[in-house]
Amino acid sequence: MKIGVIGGGAWGTALAQVAAHGGKGQHVRLWALEPEVAAAINRNHQNPLYLPNIPLSDKIVATSHLADMADCDALLIVTPAQHLRSSIAHLPVKNVPLVLCSKGIEAGTMKLMSEVVEAVLPDAPLAVLSGPTFAHEVAKGLPTAVTLACADPALQQRLAERLALPTFRTYQTDDVTGAEIGGAVKNVLAIACGVVAGLQLGQNANAALISRGFVEMTRFGLARGARAETLSGLSGLGDLVLTCTSTASRNFSLGKGLGEGRTAQDLMADRRTVAEGAFTAPVLQAAGHAIGVPIPITDAVCGLLDGSLTAKQAVEQLLARPIGQEL
Secondary structure (H helix, E strand, C coil): CCEEEECCCHHHHHHHHHHHHHCCCCCEEEECCCHHHHHHHHHHCCECCCECCCCCCCCEEEECCHHHHCCCCEEEECCCHHHHHHHHHCCCCCCCCEEECCCCECCCCCCEHHHHHHHHCCCCCEEEEECCCCHHHHHHCCCEEEEEECCCHHHHHHHHHHHCECCEEEEEECCHHHHHHHHHHHHHHHHHHHHHHHCCCCHHHHHHHHHHHHHHHHHHHHHCCCCHHHHCCHHHHHHHHHHCCCCCCHHHHHHHHHHCCCCHHHHHHCCCCCCHHHHHHHHHHHHHHHCCCCCHHHHHHHHHHHCCCCHHHHHHHHHCCCCCCCC
């Protein structure tokens, strides 16, 4: 199975590294938007813009031309969530299996990434790869475990075997919705945990926020058709814990800056990479309200991002909520 990766950012490059090491000598095609990124990968076997100082396999062949992906047997889609629709619309093949590795909910439609693909490329077989993954650790070959969600058992097995490494373990499920919702919601919650760090509110507050955030994720997920066991697995709770506890998370770092008093506009302007939670938060808020699911942490994050709340006011708003049952 010849693997292609659409997206030459840190995560796309890390996944290309996984595919290159797991392919028994097969070359991996990596599409990058920026020609200079593709050139650096081919020339120096490094991605200095998005994943600096990490040697890459010489089996990775980069390109900035989508037409070069036409001979791939499966494509890993690693573009920002809000650009997924336009990215897949221009693919040179329309029915190749797509592995969705972007985490988010589409603005305007409130569709999950799989639903976007089903609308644009209804004949493309689908899988979702999600879990607690920092790109630089995966690219270095540090131990990592992920969820691979797919409704087609045969395709799932082929993908799992193709991507398997001793240090990159795939755990399988057919709950595509659950895998997607965990990955999308945790980005919003990580911003909230970053705010706690920026305000120096302590580890007790962070643990409480992770726990209540997981309840929020579960309520929303179950309402959208996810299974509870998926949300408590790698793509839900596992990813939540990782991104809510480290400044290596772009979303956590954004929240930390907000907690320290900077504005979302200034913080986002400084970033080359995308903090998906900033774009997912208002979409998640609208989707949650539309189906009547309480999402108070998301509401607070949205207030911070649009400037209607300060970090202190957002915390006070959460602490003022009525006392109730835990679950």
